[in-house]
Amino acid sequence: MHQAEKVNRIVFWVITLAILLAPAIGLSAAQKVAPATNAAMPDSTDQKISDIQVKINAPSNRQAFYEDLARRLIVLQPGDTITPDAIDASLDAIRLSHRFSAIHVDSQTTSQGERLVYTLTPYKYIKDIRIQGNYPLFESDILNQMTLYPGDPYTEKDLSEQTKAIVKRYKREGYIAPYVSIQTQPREKDENTVLVVDIQKGAHYRLGTLTFDGRQGISATMLKLHMRIWRASLLPGGRFSKYRLDKDTDNLLKYYREKGFFDAELTAQKSLANDGRHVDVIVKIKEGPRYTVSFLGNKRFWDLTLKKDLVLYSNGNRRQLGIRKSVKNIKQRYREAGFLEPHIKVEKNQVPDTQLETYELQFVIQEGAETKVETVDIAGNQRIEEEKIKKQLLTRPPNLFHDGAYVPETLEEDVYAVTTLYMQQGFQERDVNSTVNLSQDKTQANVTLNIEEGPQTLVGSIVITGLTADSSAKIKPALAHQTGQPFRQSALDADKETISSLVSEEGYPHVAVEASAAVNTGRTQADIEYHVDPGPRVTLGDIFISGNLRTAEHVIRRELEVQPGTPLSLRSLHDGQRNLRDLAIFHDVSYRTIGLKEKAETVYQFVDIEEAKPYYTQIGLGYESDSGFYGRAKIGDHNLFGLNKDLWAGGEISETGFRLETRLTEPRFIGTHITASIGAFHEELTEFNQPFGTRTTGGTLSFGKEWGDHWTTALSFRLEKRDQFSVDGQSTDETEEDTRTIVVTTPYIRYDSRDSFVRPTRGVLSSLSIDISKGIQRQVDNFVRYQLDTRYYLTPIERITFASLARFGQVISYGGTNEVPDDQLFYLGGIQDVRGYKENLLCYDANGDPVGGKRAVVGSLEARIDLGMNFELTTFFDMGSVQNTPSEDGSNGFRSSVGMGLRYITPIGPMGLLYGHKLDREENESAGRFHLSIGYSF
Structure with missing residues (x-):
């Protein structure tokens, strides 16, 4: 071998080794855990692979599992030619599997070729x-x-x-x-x-001395009450932390601004006491003067409305920025109301004879003329009707639903909206502008929209090249452009996305689409051509799942909704990931693919699962007015046997009785997104002030589905055996009944747009349920019960929320009887409906026993005022009526109450003490009643 050839070969393998190691280095920086990789390769690129061996450093009972996994990850096969790209692809797949902490690749030269030996150590x-x-x-x-x-x-x-x-x-x-x-x-x-x-944990710091330096306008006691570190110091084991001190300092600054000290500055200094455990804190305060705010000259808006535009109370007035921002906000409010030239100046006057330096900030407002739209005329339109154009406009004369204010910025938006309308109709050279004629006193505006339509361009033909005729025929109906319809230049991009998406779903994720339009001389027709380059067809290879220590793998694969060997669909991959994340059994789900970026023919998918803790326990103790002292316990498993099923059992005991219940829920009933549950229960209940009680044993079966973010529907079935018994032990026809077997079918629908489940401030919650009851032995249980419940929440200004409730219930007998058992009637009174009355005693007979009816109507209005520090003041008005009673005792009329209360907001909901006062108290009745509640009544 020549020396030059040796040098070239050495250089080649140095570059190859660098290529092999580069992904590992990059991966170690990007991933939480990166396996170590070593490779020793033969010194010839035309060598064939004779054999592939996989050695697993793991207990013998797990070696077969990991060897099978590794062989599925290694894309090389005996007979293949060794290439750096193939080796690199195998190593990437092994790394991305998140299964091996150390990877070593070696080669052994044999007479048949090169034997590759992978030595792998599982994580x-x-x-x-x-x-x-x-x-x-x-x-x-x-x-x-x-x-x-x-x-x-x-x-x-x-x-x-x-x-x-x-x-x-x-x-x-x-x-x-x-x-x-x-x-x-x-x-x-x-x-x-x-x-x-x-x-x-060891020892913790405690608050030593807390002093305020520079304080004048606010007492030290009030400042301490706003500091969590001080409140904690009053409790045994109360801890001090710098983090909480910083939060307290921010809260104090906010409190100072709310009190009118807009220039206030606060800093906290801390020092460690000699004992090494107590921290002394000095809060240095530069209060600055106190300010009061008033408005002069405002006729269109109340002072309270304009105060919403002031940022002084929240942001302060550093370098006069607060005043400038507030003036800008007020001007914007006036301008949006049709006042085109409001003038606002701020006068600062010292208030005499005050203990603290105090200034009055007076916003002097010259509102100017309020301009109303007198007329809106459309000129130049020929192909689009005037009414259709006016529907695009927010600028319009006064009417029942519009104040008619002339706002130049709104008119600009209207011009853009009309321009967009013409573009959508194929007018490529349209021109839309506006002219406004103001009256001499600037109180009236006559608006004209001037339109030059130009020619309308329609689609003459649509041609898709690069695809088969069948594929093109399937795609064309989905396009925004259709033959004979308006041509829109902006819709070309949308059509390109549509074509790319549809072609990609057939296994061509690298598809590229180009669009062109040939417009004739008169600009009346456009011929569109879409050229499609599908790119290589890609198949989904194996799906590798890790992290599912409990969940059965077939549950995960069912949610993925894709199968290895099928054409790759990016949308299906996304949908599968969303399905997994929607399951309550996972803490996190992440996806990775290998081969997609490299445009490989086969793409492998890696799914990393982090499972949520399946077991849970809930225990609660408390007191509520409608049930007295109570205790609750519940245990369950969110992921029973790793099959994504929820099983729980629980019980509750209170002064009114007890209930035992268990339920099994399947969130994917027969593979759909319908939730099914089956359960059993036993209950014995004697409600307050009732002369009878009920003992019920039964089972339930229900099916439910969520439709989008707000709608839920359900259908449930209940079979129960019910006994009614006398509380005082005296058997009467009314209170002592034989055991009744009842079948109840209940369709249910709910709409929920609330912004919070625990503490709603906006939105609507409305539900309708219909109980269709059928008695097996007795006809008295043949009835239909309708229940409609609607709640509305509104927060017009910060810290004040209005909540309203309307509830209606009706029982209608069928089957030849008009009787309804006492335990199936509606009873009102108490914390859940009309407060101020004892539980179930809104309507009662001569003996003082509650009277129920076949119809119940309830209405409530509540104002919830946020006092800060998690406290809430509540005022309310309740009214209700029990109607269509079995006897003539009681009244069918409405009874009402007013009241107020104080709630403390906890992370799980509010706890409150409320007092209701009867507005129509009858003789021998109390004036009202206190109620203790956990959670809101509505």
Whole structure:
């Protein structure tokens, strides 16, 4: 061999080795864990592969599994020629599988060719993470600090990073020197490991002295109340942290601005006391003068409305920016109302005889003339009707739904809207402009839209080249352009996207589309040609799934909705990822593909799963006015047997009775997006003030589906055995019944557009259910029960939310009887409907027992005022009526109450104490009643 040839060969293999190592280096920087890779290759590129061996450094019971996985990842086969690209593709696939921590590739020369030997070491995977000593933080707080999760591979370096992150979080919480260790508990049966996080928090800092330097306008007591670190210091074990101090300082500055100190500046200085545990804090305050704000000359808007435009109370007035921004906002409000030339100046006058330096900021407003639109005329239109054009306009004379204000910016938007309308109709050379004639006093505006339509261009022909005739015929109906319809230059790009999407779904993800349009001389016809270059056809190869330590693989593959060996569909890949993320059993889902960027004929898909913790326990104790003291417990598994099924069992006991229930839910009933559940229950209930109780045992079967973001429909079936018994032990015909067997079918529909489930401030919640009841032994259970419930939430100004409720219920008997059992009637009164009355005693008989009816109507209006610091003041008005009662006792009329209360907002909802006062109190009735509630009544 010549010396030059040796040099060339050495250079070749140096470059080849660099190519092989480059992806590994890049991957190690981009990925959380990167396997080590070594390769030793033969020194000839025309060598054939004689054999491929895979050696697995794992327990013998797992070697077969990993060898099969590795062979599916290695794209090379015996008989192939060794090339750097092929070796690189195999290594990339093995790395991306997230299954192997070390990868070594070697070659052995044999008489038949080169034998490739892959030596692979599987990762250790996290089966579970157990956390000890995390109080007062929740387990979820610790997991959020960690970058590892069950299902992830890990290295010793990863464990070190987790301890640093957890220590940092505890120091933020005020602990002086927390110590965190992470130990591994290997499992003998497989390669999975349990991580045990042991947290030793140690001592924490406490607040020492808290003083305010420079304070004059606000008392030290009020400032302390707004500081969380001070409130915490009053409690045993209250911690001090710099993080909380910074938050408190921001809150104090906000509080100062709300009180009119727009120039206030605050800084907090801390020093460690001699004992090393207490931190002394000095809050240095530059209050500046106090300001009051008033408005002069405003007739069109109330002061309260204009105050919404002031940023002084939130942002302050540093370098007069607050005043300038506020003036700009007020001018914008006037301009949008038709005042074209408002003038606003701010006068600053010192207020005499005040203990603090105080100034009045007076916004002096010269509103000027309010300009209304008198007429809107359309000129020059011939092919598009005037009414169709006017529908595009927001500039219009006053009417029932429009104030008729003339706003130049709105007119500009209208001109653009009309221009767009003409473009959509194929007028490529249209010209739209406006002229405005103002009256002498500028109170009236006569608007004219001047239109030069130009020729209308229609599509003469559409030709798609590069595809078969059948493919072109299928695509043409989906295009925005159709023969004989208006031609739009902007729609060409949309059509290109449509063609690319449809062709891509057939396995051509690298498709390229070019579009051109030939327009005739008169610009009346355009002939469109789309040239399609499909590119190489791509097939989906194997799908590799990792991280599913519990979930059955067939559950995941079912959600992916793609099969290996089929044409690659990027949309299907996206839909599959969305389906997996919609499942409640996964914490995170990520996708990776190999071969797509390289335009390979086969693309492999890698799905990395992080499973959510399947088991859960819920325990609650409390008191509510309608049930008294209660206790609740519930245990469940979100991912039963790894099959994406939810099984739970729970119970509740209270002063009104108890209930035991269990339920199994299948979120993908027979492979659809319909949720099915089956359950069983036993309940014994004696509601407050009722002379009877009920004992019910039964089972339920229900099916439900969500339609978009707001709509839900369901259909449920219930079979129950019901006993009605007397509370006082005296058997009567009305209260002691034989066991009744009842079948109930319930269709249900709900619309929910609320912005929050826990504390809604905007939106609507409306539901309608129809119980179709059929008694097996007795006709009294043959009835239909309608229940309609609508709730509306509105927040017109910050901190004030109005909530309203309208509820209607009706029971209609069928089958030749007009009787309805007492336990199926509607009863009103109490925390859930008309407050101020005892539970179920809105309507009662001469003996003081509640009277139920076949019809119930409830209406409520509530104002919720945010007081800050998680407190909420509530005022309400309730009214209700129980009608169509079995006896003449009670009244069918409406009864009402007003009241107020105080709620404390917790992360799981509000807790409140409310008092309702009867507006139409009858003789011997109390004036009102206190109610204690958890959550909102509506």
